[in-house]
Amino acid sequence: MRVHEVDERDSSWEDNEPVYRVYLFRGGELPESSWTTWTYDVHDADLLEVAQWAQHEVGDSGLYAVALVRDEHSPADxxxxxxxxxxxxxxxxxxxxxxxxxxxxxxMQSLRGREIRFG
Structure with a gap:
């Protein structure tokens, strides 16, 4: 992890209604096996709420990943x-x-079966 101080005024936009994409994975116990995946978009939540929901959904046996969904406009096309x-x-x-x-x-593997508490 690298940390450096910045000027908080360097951003030009904010998004107060983020959409999170949550991937829930089950299976994958053997090295050559793949994971079965369920994918959800989550609205009206913050990252901590999303992570808690994902942890609850996968329980002790699954994995989860969370991404921020971002749409970018391409001037080219x-x-x-x-x-x-x-x-x-x-x-x-x-x-x-x-x-x-x-x-x-x-x-992700190290968090499997562990509940991370937020707050």
């Missing part, structure tokens, strides 16, 4: 393109393409 900003974990069925992605998957 004039269309909006949807993307994800991973906030907790990432796709458990994806092959890590960087050490950071691998670490996120390892962290």
């Amino acid at each position: 004039g269309r909006s393109h949807r993307g994800l900003v991973w906030l907790i974990g990432n796709d458990a069925n994806g092959e890590p393409l960087s050490p950071r992605e691998g670490a996120a998957q390892e962290r």
Whole structure:
């Protein structure tokens, strides 16, 4: 983790109604097996509420990941393109393409069966 001080006035927009994409994974016990995935978009919540809901849904046996859904307008084609900003974990069925992605998957595994308390 790297931390550095910034000027809080450097942003030009805010979104007070974020949409979170939650991935719930079950299975995957064997190294060669894939995870069954359920995907949900969550509105009208903050990240802590979303994480608590995901933990409750997967219980002790599953994994979860949370991403921020972001639509960006492309001047090149004039269309909006949807993307994800991973906030907790990432796709458990994806092959890590960087050490950071691998670490996120390892962290997801380490949280399996553990309830993280917020507040």
